[in-house]
Amino acid sequence: MDFLRPATWEEALAAKAEHPTAVPIAGGTDVMVEINFDHRRPEYLLDLNRIGELSAWTVGEETVELGASVPYTRIMEHLRAELPGLAIASHTVASPQIRNRGGVGGNLGTASPAGDAHPALLAAGAEVEAESVRGSRRIPIDAFYTGVKRNALAADELIRSVHIKKADGPQQFSKVGTRNAMVIAVCAFGLALHPATRTVRTGIGSAAPTPVRARVAEEFLNAALEEGGFWESGRIITPSIAREFATLAAGACNPIDDVRGTARYRRHAVAVMARRQLGWTWEQYRGTGRAMEGAA
Amino acid sequence: MRVNFTVNGREQRADDVWEGESLLYVLRERLGLPGSKNACEQGECGSCTVRLDGVPVCSCLVAAGQVEGREVLTVEGLAEYAGNRAAGGGASVPGAATGEAGAGAARPGTAPHPGGSGELSPVQQAFIDAGAVQCGFCTPGLLVAADELLERVPSPSDADIREALSGNLCRCTGYEKILDAVRLAAARQEETV
Ligand SMILES: Cc1cc2nc3c(=O)[nH]c(=O)nc-3n(C[C@H](O)[C@H](O)[C@H](O)COP(=O)(O)OP(=O)(O)OC[C@H]3O[C@@H](n4cnc5c(N)ncnc54)[C@H](O)[C@@H]3O)c2cc1C
Numbered sequence: 001m002d003f004l005r006p007a008t009w010e011e012a013l014a015a016k017a018e019h020p021t022a023v024p025i026a027g028g029t030d031v032m033v034e035i036n037f038d039h040r041r042p043e044y045l046l047d048l049n050r051i052g053e054l055s056a057w058t059v060g061e062e063t064v065e066l067g068a069s070v071p072y073t074r075i076m077e078h079l080r081a082e083l084p085g086l087a088i089a090s091h092t093v094a095s096p097q098i099r100n101r102g103g104v105g106g107n108l109g110t111a112s113p114a115g116d117a118h119p120a121l122l123a124a125g126a127e128v129e130a131e132s133v134r135g136s137r138r139i140p141i142d143a144f145y146t147g148v149k150r151n152a153l154a155a156d157e158l159i160r161s162v163h164i165k166k167a168d169g170p171q172q173f174s175k176v177g178t179r180n181a182m183v184i185a186v187c188a189f190g191l192a193l194h195p196a197t198r199t200v201r202t203g204i205g206s207a208a209p210t211p212v213r214a215r216v217a218e219e220f221l222n223a224a225l226e227e228g229g230f231w232e233s234g235r236i237i238t239p240s241i242a243r244e245f246a247t248l249a250a251g252a253c254n255p256i257d258d259v260r261g262t263a264r265y266r267r268h269a270v271a272v273m274a275r276r277q278l279g280w281t282w283e284q285y286r287g288t289g290r291a292m293e294g295a296a
Numbered sequence: 297m298r299v300n301f302t303v304n305g306r307e308q309r310a311d312d313v314w315e316g317e318s319l320l321y322v323l324r325e326r327l328g329l330p331g332s333k334n335a336c337e338q339g340e341c342g343s344c345t346v347r348l349d350g351v352p353v354c355s356c357l358v359a360a361g362q363v364e365g366r367e368v369l370t371v372e373g374l375a376e377y378a379g380n381r382a383a384g385g386g387a388s389v390p391g392a393a394t395g396e397a398g399a400g401a402a403r404p405g406t407a408p409h410p411g412g413s414g415e416l417s418p419v420q421q422a423f424i425d426a427g428a429v430q431c432g433f434c435t436p437g438l439l440v441a442a443d444e445l446l447e448r449v450p451s452p453s454d455a456d457i458r459e460a461l462s463g464n465l466c467r468c469t470g471y472e473k474i475l476d477a478v479r480l481a482a483a484r485q486e487e488t489v
Pocket residue numbers: 023024025026027028029030031032033048068069092093094095098101102103104105106107108109110114115116117157158159160182183184185338339340
């Protein structure tokens with residue numbers, strides 16, 4: 001094994017081009033588990049810790065550019081107003097020690113259906129900036145997850161940052177598990193209201209081979225809120241609308257039975273989370289007009 | 297490969313390090329610092345908690361090569377580190393405030409080994425006084441995490457304590473005595489301020 005320690009982003013891209021099998025290591029909270037348990041013996045480890053810009057973020061007009069290695073702790077502390085869904089999701093990851101090291105770049109690299117950043121990114125709307133010596137491109141988050149633990153990155157590409165839409169309304173995230181810390185989600189759900197465009201977006205985790213949006217549920221709710229004039233009136237959402245939204249969200253799942261839960265339970269829990277989060281976010285929208293912060 | 301880094305305020309060099317090796321392994325097996333415990337090697341238990349440039353991390357999940365040139369604080373250095381902090385020696389970066397010469401001067405006779413002196417930090421004393429140690433396997437990680445909490449949040453709420461220790465498992469105590477110990481250390485810290 002070789003340990004590659006590029007000091008700059010350019011050096012990192014050159015190293016990845018030269019050794020496409022090199023495994024990038026950022027916080028190491030996924031990679032080191034695999035190495036410690038001998039599940040993986042990469043020829044090269046490509047350390048990204050020395051590349052400062054990967055741990056930085058920029059708050060722009062419409063988006064936040066989040067460096068791939070910004071630890072979850074920083075997101076919770078500094079980006080709660082701009083990225084409430086992701087900040088709530090970050091707080092549910094593992095433990096303080098893991099949140100001090102792990103970040104969204106690694107979550108995207110692993111692309112586990114259970115990764116907690118994914119539902120929040122899907123709901124907020126985001127693009128992954130991937131770069132190689134050949135150039136840079138932006139991958140829409142909807143196109144990023146290509147299979148179980150597979151993503152759209154080419155062998156010579158690294159994730160530089162994620163461009164995430166700043167919240168223009170309330171956002172929520174929740175997951176089901178046995179305790180508050182150190183829990184891999186049985187299933188997870190994220191919801192973002194976008195009053196500026198009068199749309200809602202969703203994200204589901206751990207209930208399909210990849211993180212997915214509940215598109216049919218979104219379309220139903222967008223139409224129902226539009227028809228009923230809910231965005232203007234800020235009226236309470238009719239329970240039948242919330243119920244149908246929840247049912248359709250469960251319908252977007254394609255879960256499996258495993259040690260953490262059955263497929264049936266996952267569908268049920270996603271429906272419950274969808275209904276509750278619609279209630280929470282809508283209350284916030286009604287209460288403060290256009291509240292910008294998550295609630296939990 | 298060779299890795300140079302600072303442990304408990306002293307420069308250290310580890311040779312013949314395997315590239316896939318963890319910081320925990322280097323500390324325990326190459327530098328003779330067995331305080332950080334290896335219980336799971338997968339980030340679940342927190343018994344290997346150390347501070348890397350001041351930040352609590354699971355040393356089993358840090359690749360050895362990633363610590364080149366950086367500062368690590370282990371439980372062995374906790375008493376000295378806490379002492380320096382109390383003496384106003386600055387606390388943001390473990391060991392950085394005094395370095396080897398300063399620490400040696402403060403405690404003549406201390407071996408130039410980052411293995412600690414046998415004195416206890418306030419949080420260690422509180423763990424003993426509160427009966428928070430049974431088998432002791434979880435204790436080093438809890439001490440490092442609890443000490444960092446008390447540095448960051450001098451008067452923590454119970455929720456702060458629970459959150460700060462949520463990444464550390466204990467199979468013996470049932471946690472109540474551990475929570476008591478941190479409360480005790482916080483109360484004593486407030487008295488002395
Ligand atoms: C005890 C424990 C509990 C956990 N709990 C949770 C949880 O509750 N929720 C959750 O979502 N996750 C959890 N995880 C998984 C892990 O912490 C997250 O996936 C984290 O986001 C990984 O980030 P990292 O920087 O540590 O990634 P690393 O381990 O460094 O890398 C992960 C993957 O991404 C690749 N990669 C990293 N950076 C880049 C980049 N810039 N470009 C391209 N590829 C890259 C790596 O090659 C690797 O394949 C847990 C892990 C542990 C050990």
